[in-house]
Amino acid sequence: MTRLSSVLAHRILVSLALTSGLALSGCIEDMTAEEAEADPAAFFGDEQWWDEGPPAGEESADELDAFDDLRAETEISAAPAFQLPFPCGQVWAGQTRTNHSPVNSVDFNRTDDVNDPVVAAAAGKVSRVANEGNTSYGRWIEIDHGSGYRTRYAHLNSQVVSVGQSVSQGQKIGTVGSTGGSSGPHLHYEQRLNGTAQKPVFNGSTALFFGTKNYTSKNKCSGGGGGSGVTGTVSTSGLPLTVRSSPSTGATAVGSVANGSKVTITCQKNGSSVTGTFGTTTLWDFIGTGYVSDAYINTGSDGQVAPTCN
Numbered sequence: 001m002t003r004l005s006s007v008l009a010h011r012i013l014v015s016l017a018l019t020s021g022l023a024l025s026g027c028i029e030d031m032t033a034e035e036a037e038a039d040p041a042a043f044f045g046d047e048q049w050w051d052e053g054p055p056a057g058e059e060s061a062d063e064l065d066a067f068d069d070l071r072a073e074t075e076i077s078a079a080p081a082f083q084l085p086f087p088c089g090q091v092w093a094g095q096t097r098t099n100h101s102p103v104n105s106v107d108f109n110r111t112d113d114v115n116d117p118v119v120a121a122a123a124g125k126v127s128r129v130a131n132e133g134n135t136s137y138g139r140w141i142e143i144d145h146g147s148g149y150r151t152r153y154a155h156l157n158s159q160v161v162s163v164g165q166s167v168s169q170g171q172k173i174g175t176v177g178s179t180g181g182s183s184g185p186h187l188h189y190e191q192r193l194n195g196t197a198q199k200p201v202f203n204g205s206t207a208l209f210f211g212t213k214n215y216t217s218k219n220k221c222s223g224g225g226g227g228s229g230v231t232g233t234v235s236t237s238g239l240p241l242t243v244r245s246s247p248s249t250g251a252t253a254v255g256s257v258a259n260g261s262k263v264t265i266t267c268q269k270n271g272s273s274v275t276g277t278f279g280t281t282t283l284w285d286f287i288g289t290g291y292v293s294d295a296y297i298n299t300g301s302d303g304q305v306a307p308t309c310n
């Protein structure tokens with residue numbers, strides 16, 4: 001069952017309870033699919049997720065000894081610039097819990113996330129591609145980033161890299177699933193230093209401990225080094241062009257770009273039909289912070305010039 005249908009089932013139970021006069025606490029507010037996509041943390045509310053941690057022999061040490069602690073201190077400066085393990089611009093609810101194994105893991109969730117791509121948080125070399133069956137991590141991948149840093153990605157539906165393979169930041173390594181011990185589709189993510197899970201850092205900010213909040217991926221947003229961004233030029237009658245949270249004229253405005261400015265298009269997706277400078281199109285361009293209608297962007301081509309957004 002998808003997260004969405006599970007919540008719909010929850011809503012039916014809520015309405016049954018309401019009609020039978022039972023008191024309720026903590027019931028979620030109704031959200032449309034688009035609202036849920038833009039704000040997954042609100043969608044999931046205070047729901048606690050559940051999963052199993054590392055297999056036997058792969059547990060993290062609960063305590064660092066003095067020697068490891070010292071190494072941790074001296075190696076902080078070598079930490080890779082980790083980014084969210086999802087493509088640029090995607091919004092995921094990340095949850096940390098006191099009963100998580102290891103406790104410094106983050107579980108990422110969003111609606112209909114089965115088979116969504118999981119990407120490398122930083123460049124590195126694949127050190128583990130394993131399958132624990134119906135327990136523990138299920139299908140999981142570990143990447144070695146050097147200087148004692150490794151990341152782990154668990155409960156995957158598929159794994160598309162092999163041990164020893166070099167991966168770039170933002171490169172797809174697998175897809176979200178619910179394999180192993182897991183209450184539903186999500187990504188279990190760990191950042192480790194010398195074998196011990198650390199509080200993950202994304203784009204320079206440490207994850208929230210403990211709780212659930214939205215994280216927006218900045219992974220490979222600015223092209224370069226394996227990124228496939230295409231440059232376009234904003235062309236309006238002079239007014240700034242609105243940037244929206246999803247490819248729809250009804251979606252929340254998240255910013256604007258000035259007429260004549262250059263934008264980097266990392267992917268494109270069909271949405272609302274818009275008539276603009278370059279005719280009528282349903283194509284929208286993702287420019288790192290949100291979507292703009294391709295009807296106002298000069299890319300030198302009428303058709304799709306960048307990959308399809310997930």
Ligand SMILES: [Zn+2]
Nearest residue numbers: 051105107188
């Ligand atoms: Zn987890």
